[in-house]
């Protein structure tokens with residue numbers, strides 16, 4: 001169900017107490033304006049987690065729990081969340097902090113919590129080797145040694161990541177630092193500095209989430225026809241300031257977005273996955289794969305009403321036979337009404353931060369990662385084969401293999417740099433994520449990457465037929481028995497085995 005669906009819109013309006021009799025004549029009875037579709041609910045800011053701070057030590061508690069969430073008026077959706085019924089609180093930390101997070105699993109199934117984008121010891125990474133059994137707790141302790149950035153955390157449970165994230169196990173995390181604090185950009189949380197966590201979902205008639213029901217949900221990863229921001233379907237943000245900093249996180253299982261405003265206004269991209277760019281990049285459209293983050297500045301000083309949309313044709317939705325599956329369509333993601341916005345005290349700076357020059361670093365190792373899918377295995381193994389990955393051969397492979405918890409694919413040396421070359425021989429795009437690092441994209445098909453890929457990244461989209469080279473620091477932590485993951489962040493692909501493991505040694 002989407003807000004663009006006129007029948008549902010009628011339902012929304014009724015539940016809001018509006019008469020729907022003259023609906024066809026009303027451009028937007030919700031607020032004044034000329035929007036073709038109406039937002040149903042207000043934008044929600046994820047609550048800040050109440051950490052206990054003692055100098056540079058800060059501790060948090062997370063509870064993995066089941067709940068019910070009312071996304072649709074009058075219908076409850078069974079969901080999962082951290083410290084709430086759906087998603088999790090904002091964890092806000094500072095470079096130089098020593099953080100300690102105690103996560104308790106109140107579910108009756110095993111789960112994990114992975115710190116996506118964080119440079120940290122392998123045994124604190126929260127991947128499939130750090131399972132939290134039902135009713136058990138796990139403490140993650142690490143130092144924040146990387147620049148200000150918008151990260152996130154989510155379940156990384158072996159073969160269950162996609163399902164657990166879909167039902168709600170993800171949450172936002174912000175790192176602050178002095179360099180970014182010194183910039184003249186919006187930074188008032190919940191006022192002009194806003195997390196925008198984008199997810200797509202499908203609903204059954206009873207309000208429950210519809211998850212995997214057919215082969216394409218596994219092949220392409222689960223796509224939903226309803227889009228949510230911070231757990232609210234296509235919400236309305238009443239802008240308080242005329243310059244907004246949106247920390248956009250694509251926390252969808254599989255959907256790619258081509259973000260643009262409905263009036264095609266330009267906006268500035270100021271940060272990618274791992275932190276600030278050197279200078280803002282002005283765009284009218286921003287493509288995002290699953291797990292990618294971009295911070296954008298949006299000027300709404302014209303005090304108009306605009307819609308952040310996902311344009312048609314993004315990512316894998318038009319892939320071959322999947323074209324007929326109805327996964328594609330324009331989505332109204334976030335409605336922004338700037339009518340009452342107060343003048344911002346900030347403006348878009350011409351320069352942001354200085355990024356270290358890695359052009360002369362020594363390369364300790366070159367590695368090649370061949371991304372592929374094997375149709376034969378997929379057909380033979382069917383749904384269960386793909387779900388099971390591993391033993392059946394699975395469908396999606398890295399260097400011909402699917403994930404094996406007992407196999408180490410790469411052995412990296414700590415405090416070095418490596419070049420990884422991803423070659424995608426499959427017919428789909430894959431957003432490839434590497435744990436414990438923030439890398440730079442060196443080349444895309446032999447060419448320099450776009451300015452949007454000039455900053456720190458932990459996830460890079462590799463299109464069908466593309467070759468992407470990244471330059472990756474291996475980080476300061478060594479542990480021959482601690483496993484980090486590298487994988488496709490289409491979560492159904494990850495669960496189907498498109499994942500490998502590496503260790504970092506002295």
Ligand SMILES: [Cu+2]
Pocket residue numbers: 396429430431488489490493494498
């Ligand atoms: Cu993939």
